[in-house]
Amino acid sequence: xxxxxxxxxxxxxxxxxxxxxxxxxxxxxxxxxxxxxxxxxxxxxxxxxxxxxxxxxxxxxxxxxxxxxxxxxxxxxxxxxxxxxxxxxxxxxxxxxxxxxxxxxxxxxxxxxxxxxxxxxxxxxxxxxxxxxxxxxxxxxxxxxxxxxxxxxxxxxxxxxxxxxxxxxxxxxxxxxxxxxxxxxxxxxxxxxxxxxxxxxxxxxxxxxxxxxxxxxxxxxxxxxxxxxxxxxxxxxxxxxxxxxxxxxxxxxxxxxxxxxxxxxxxxxxxxxxxxxxxxxxxxxxx
Numbered sequence: 001x002x003x004x005x006x007x008x009x010x011x012x013x014x015x016x017x018x019x020x021x022x023x024x025x026x027x028x029x030x031x032x033x034x035x036x037x038x039x040x041x042x043x044x045x046x047x048x049x050x051x052x053x054x055x056x057x058x059x060x061x062x063x064x065x066x067x068x069x070x071x072x073x074x075x076x077x078x079x080x081x082x083x084x085x086x087x088x089x090x091x092x093x094x095x096x097x098x099x100x101x102x103x104x105x106x107x108x109x110x111x112x113x114x115x116x117x118x119x120x121x122x123x124x125x126x127x128x129x130x131x132x133x134x135x136x137x138x139x140x141x142x143x144x145x146x147x148x149x150x151x152x153x154x155x156x157x158x159x160x161x162x163x164x165x166x167x168x169x170x171x172x173x174x175x176x177x178x179x180x181x182x183x184x185x186x187x188x189x190x191x192x193x194x195x196x197x198x199x200x201x202x203x204x205x206x207x208x209x210x211x212x213x214x215x216x217x218x219x220x221x222x223x224x225x226x227x228x229x230x231x232x233x234x235x236x237x238x239x240x241x242x243x244x245x246x247x248x249x250x251x252x253x254x255x256x257x258x259x260x261x262x263x264x265x266x267x268x269x270x271x272x273x274x275x276x277x278x279x280x281x282x283x284x285x286x287x
Contacts, residue, residue, distance in 0.1 A: 017061040020134045020153075024054045027130045034123050038116040041101065041108055041183035042163050043123055048097040049190050050127065053156055055090040059083055063242055080240030084204045087241060091198040094190060101187045108180035115179050117170030124167060127160035152193075159189055207237040210244055213276055218246075221271055227253050227264050229287060236277060245279040246272060254286040261286075 028050045035043030063083040071078040135153035166182040169175070200211055209215050219231055230251040239245050250268070252261055265282045273280050 014061065014064060016137045017057050017064075020137055021054055021057045021061070023130050023134055024050055024057070027127055028054060031123055031127060034119060038119050039113050040115045040120050040179055041104055042166055042179050042186060043120055044104075045101045045183040045186040045190075046124065046127065046160060046163050048094070048101065049159060049186055050131075050156065052090065052094045052097075052190060052194070053152060055086075055093070056152065059086045059090065059241070062086060063240055066240065077239055077245075080243060081238070083241045084201055084238065087197060087201040088205060091194050091201060094194045095198075098187050098191050098194070101183060105180045105184045105187070108183070109177065112176040112180070114176055115170065117167045117172075120167030120170065120179070121164045122167075124160045124163035128157050128164060131157035131160055159186060162186075201241075204238040204241070209236050210238050213244070218272065218276055222248070222250070222268055225264060225267050225271070227256055227260065228268075229253060239279060243279070244277040245281075246277040247281045247283075249283045249285065251287045252284050256286065 028047055031043055031047035031050065034040070035047055063080065066079045066082060069079050131153050135150050135157060138150040138153070163182055163186070166178050170178050204210060213236055215234065215236055218236065219234055222228055222231055228250055232249040232251065234246070234248045236244060236246045248268075250264065252264060256264070261284050265284065268282060269280050
């Protein structure tokens with residue numbers, strides 16, 4: 001039943017991700033092309049920004065695809081954790097891009113170069129439309145990754161709008177330094193988001209407790225169940241960017257029968273699974 005629900009989710013959401021990837025990847029190619037053609041740092045920085053978004057959509061789509069794959073004798077937990085590694089790789093690529101754009105901006109501040117403000121504006125305008133359309137694809141979906149994609153694309157539409165306005169300012173004022181300033185601002189937006197994603201991905205890659213889960217709260221909820229005296233070896237880690245696992249050794253009252261112990265384990269699963277974790281392994285001892 002659990003695998004079936006994931007397949008249904010993938011079937012419903014997959015086409016939206018494919019449309020989002022196709023739209024944004026096409027625009028990235030256009031934006032890179034015109035950015036290099038007219039020598040616009042703001043367009044090139046925004047293109048890297050949008051390329052990072054495409055990578056994020058791909059990672060989310062891979063998460064759904066991987067979740068549907070069955071574990072093997074070697075990969076007994078399945079392949080979902082590849083999404084965490086992919087997220088780390090995406091962050092590293094973005095850090096490299098930010099460094100490159102930052103160096104180019106430094107050069108441009110010293111030696112401003114002419115660029116076509118009107119071209120910057122209409123290319124950024126296309127980006128604003130595409131990001132808005134992509135955001136609308138995910139607007140009514142409550143799944144966490146889809147909700148995140150909606151908020152991210154909505155913010156990106158705002159970045160493209162800022163670049164559009166900057167292009168108009170270049171056109172009507174002739175101040176060329178506006179372009180590297182916009183490039184730096186876009187790089188800062190990318191940097192803030194990338195640092196946050198890198199921090200979370202690095203934490204998950206080391207099997208740290210996922211953000212949003214307080215292990216002391218989980219422990220208190222389990223200890224409130226009648227018959228549970230204490231908990232040892234409580235571990236919570238990420239199987240993927242969307243699924244968590246937990247193991248725990250429950251110390252139970254020594255008067256409990258085997259059926260009572262099984263009932264307590266089932267109660268713990270009901271309390272924890274779904275809200276905190278999706279895969280729960282419990283061991284019990286009587287004390």
